[in-house]
Amino acid sequence: MSDSGPVQMRSPVLTVRRVDAYHAITVVAPNIAERFRSGQFLAVAVGGEHSGMLLRRPFAIHDVKPDYGGTVEFLFSVAGAGTSWLAERRSRDLLDIVGPLGRPFPLPRDPVNCVLVGGGSGCAPLFPLAQALRRRGCRVDLVLGAATADRVCGSITARRVAETATFVTEDGSFGVRGRVSDPLGRVIEETRSDVVYACGPMPMLRAVTAMADRYELPTQVSVEESMACGTGICMSCVVPIVGDDGITRMARACVDGPVFRGERVRFDDVGTIPFDALGAPGWKAQPDGRGADREAG
Amino acid sequence: MSDSGPVQMRSPVLTVRRVDAYHAITVVAPNIAERFRSGQFLAVAVGGEHSGMLLRRPFAIHDVKPDYGGTVEFLFSVAGAGTSWLAERRSRDLLDIVGPLGRPFPLPRDPVNCVLVGGGSGCAPLFPLAQALRRRGCRVDLVLGAATADRVCGSITARRVAETATFVTEDGSFGVRGRVSDPLGRVIEETRSDVVYACGPMPMLRAVTAMADRYELPTQVSVEESMACGTGICMSCVVPIVGDDGITRMARACVDGPVFRGERVRFDDVGTIPFDALGAPGWKAQPDGRGADREAG
Amino acid sequence: MSSDLRIRLGRVELGNPIMTAAGCAGTGRELARFVDIAQMGAIATKSVMLEPRAGRPSPRMAETPSGMLSSIGLQGPGIDVFLERDLPWLLSRGGTPVVSIAGGSAPEYAELARRLSEAGGVAVVEINLSCPNPADQGRDFTDDPAEAARVVHAVRSHTHSDIPVFAKLAPDVADLVGLASACVEARADGLSMVNTIRGMAIDPATLRPAVAGGLGGLSGPAIRPIAVNCVYRARAALPDVPIIGMGGVRTGADVLEFMAAGATAVAVGTVNFADPSACARILREFEESVAGRGVARVSELVGAAHRPTGASLGG
């Protein structure tokens, strides 16, 4: 009901395109477009009204345009039944979408040098981020990776929005062979980066954060956790995050994230409840009030 | 696997039309078209591959044409979630259909006079029946009814396939006011009918059978029972039918019917297990072997 | 004609029968972005415990046909934060709080009830009995009617008499009606049913359980027929005890189904995840359908399926 919060709407599909291994769907969604900040995502209902697939699928917002009052685009690869249903949509179909959801990438106040690192479909949210950073006068360099060439997304746009773009594939079929964290040190050095942004699978985020750490750079990472609601009400999407007070809390990727400060994510403990997390088994409230609840982030 | 039996196929939708209160979908289904005999039906999967609607919806086959190797048409009104999903199909969509199912209308050997009586969507299977009867040299007269004018189906075609067509609506908005059984006696007399065919809701079939009985005419009625499988394996669609041996059995509308001889249907006992039905509670096998199982019909 | 939507849960009147289910509306704040909290019959909170709690490891959920498995493990900040932050917020927005409580022993539950009573503003206390009982080898309180009754009795004794106490039951227990009766004998003012059903999914790729804990709770439309049956049986056995019915409610028609089976109020759970504005939509659908039927008071619908056929309802 709040004006800046997410909205739910039935949005007409404008276009469905194939881009290498990805499908790109653009929907008309003025209320979402106007609220959008980079790093936020959509939750899309799949399978139609009487679908046996109850839960929405989360997708990063990849592009927002002013056409038709405001359009929103997301990119996806077919992973299972939900995405294969989505891949069959045609223009004029209606999609039930909720967005924009989640905590956006924080933008630096000053025009600093930023490296944006993406893995697979994790590249999608980096393009609007690049544009927002450029609007603030930041220098943007991209490091985009994937398993194979056709899974590196946005390689053409990349050269347009960034000073440099480095491509990495695991099989070496495009750009450097290896993982995105491999050339990262070099890019950081060459571009004199001040901050690192990253989106992709958890092991990649961990490696990127570790590398940035070596250069004592702050990172902002966008995590991918499986989500039942995307709106913060179900508590299914938690990751262990260290708060300002040094206390670890199980924070919700969908509303407290998906963007967290990399050094605050306890990557080694993802998928567990760290023994020292607030309210972990055996955990006891401290007499000095440490552990009183506060939003993690 | 048998050549004359039903087949399952993914059929492309050729056209979707509105006809008054009905939707008509034509699919390309050569294997079904070639096997079809009038009175048979289709079982159509609804909601798409991961639909929460598990069960197929049964629809009478309304028309079969040789185009594209063989097309099949069914007519329906929107009754609930399944039919409203169907109403949204567009040409080139694929429908998962099984057919032709069920026992067809038996055709007379000789060129006799036939009255065909339909109520609501129950008119749909009467048109291919009329054509089949005409091909055998039978005289065909139609009595078609519904609650309101827009629910009387095929009124234009009716005059083409039949000698006479009498229309009946409950609200009098088209043709005679009342029920199809009201003018039936007159039609039987005027057309010197030899046999009555009927399709529609159970109370209508009962009234038609009773009326035909007064003139000592045989009836063939096509019943509508809710069906989980349509193929004879679930036993959910039973109606009490008196067999040749005088014994009542709970017969499956989907494979033993949907067409039964009217006088064999125990209309008053539909929805119950008659106390004297084979295997009813308290029922005992007769020493003379009466009650040994045989297909009812 | 518009219908009188009000219903009574013991001493408390709700503006309409449609509410959220515990653990399926966050603190209320998150849902308030999509639904006017004040418009709902009530808002049930995530089960509150005495201490903060981190819950279970992830993955915590898996989608299943028309349902989901979850294993959250009652993550929450504890009663202090609840009373300081969440309850006042709910009340400030005009919400009617049904506060769910969870504990490991009767005294823990009682302490929670006492503090909620003192705080004021709580409409109903709902006892989540699907919690492991350390004194009973970690079996849930619902697994032993005597243990469940002990908790209910303790809570009832420590709750202000104006606040009805509802015992929330899981469907997969040895003897549902026996359990319900034991709770009512221990002075529960009403029953909430059903909680999730134990289930499991195995990832066909890894051949390992899809939810970290192995076991999960099944919820969503898939379980609705089981839930409706539970409500029906409890109503048949205990016709005077109000029931909050839930399990897979997705539409206004589903609300009617639960009310006909015997529920006085009906809660929306998992469907809030799928459709964040579901509560508002369901309330609208329900209002339209009862108005369309000419039902004067929706409370007349309660238990309709138990009445002899032909007993007429509404216009």
Added chain:
Amino acid sequence: MSSDLRIRLGRVELGNPIMTAAGCAGTGRELARFVDIAQMGAIATKSVMLEPRAGRPSPRMAETPSGMLSSIGLQGPGIDVFLERDLPWLLSRGGTPVVSIAGGSAPEYAELARRLSEAGGVAVVEINLSCPNPADQGRDFTDDPAEAARVVHAVRSHTHSDIPVFAKLAPDVADLVGLASACVEARADGLSMVNTIRGMAIDPATLRPAVAGGLGGLSGPAIRPIAVNCVYRARAALPDVPIIGMGGVRTGADVLEFMAAGATAVAVGTVNFADPSACARILREFEESVAGRGVARVSELVGAAHRPTGASLGG
């Protein structure tokens, strides 16, 4: 690489683990129009009784989200017709018959087993224990482990020793593992699980139960997580007892899920109604996925989810 699909149910070997569930394949004839009966691991018959039986009044079914409620009431022609007509037909088509039997007392079940044994050709006798026991106020045999055990014992004693006897259990019983153990102690060679779960749907238009009997049995993909959990628990408690798993199987991946949980064979029930060629498709999907994984013998998959993480499977 193609995998060895054979599995063993006690003394009997099946060509592959995929079969039909009792009551969900007609006499075999109807399904044979869509599926090659001989290709399936086995075909379970509708439960056979001593006498012909008319079953329950209609409506006998209602669709529910990803499932259905049914109340057929074991309509069937009785054992005489079965032996004369249905069994010979199945055998003539190369089918492997798992014959389900139902009765009202241990001697009735035993008599059925004796006649089936004598007839020859029966691969497995499956005891449908979800039948009302007139001597126990009409409660199902599954509601009392001692009664269930009595039936199992009687059947085992009257069945040729070459024919394994499987006890079929419902999931909504007081103590599933206790019941399973009682059946095994009474010399059941294996367990079939699960039968349908009690549920109810109410027609929102009439506010009356949608199925004539009021109560129905819930089946289909909706119940799969509950069924998988039952199989998992039985396997954990009785690791050496073969299990025929079922409940909502729709795809080859679902077969893997049941096998990983502990099922040796997996039956397809309700999905045959939705998709008459499902069995053939599921077998194909299963074959492709085990071949793709490089599983040498599919029997290795049984119980995989119970093994410590990292225990490797296949190539």
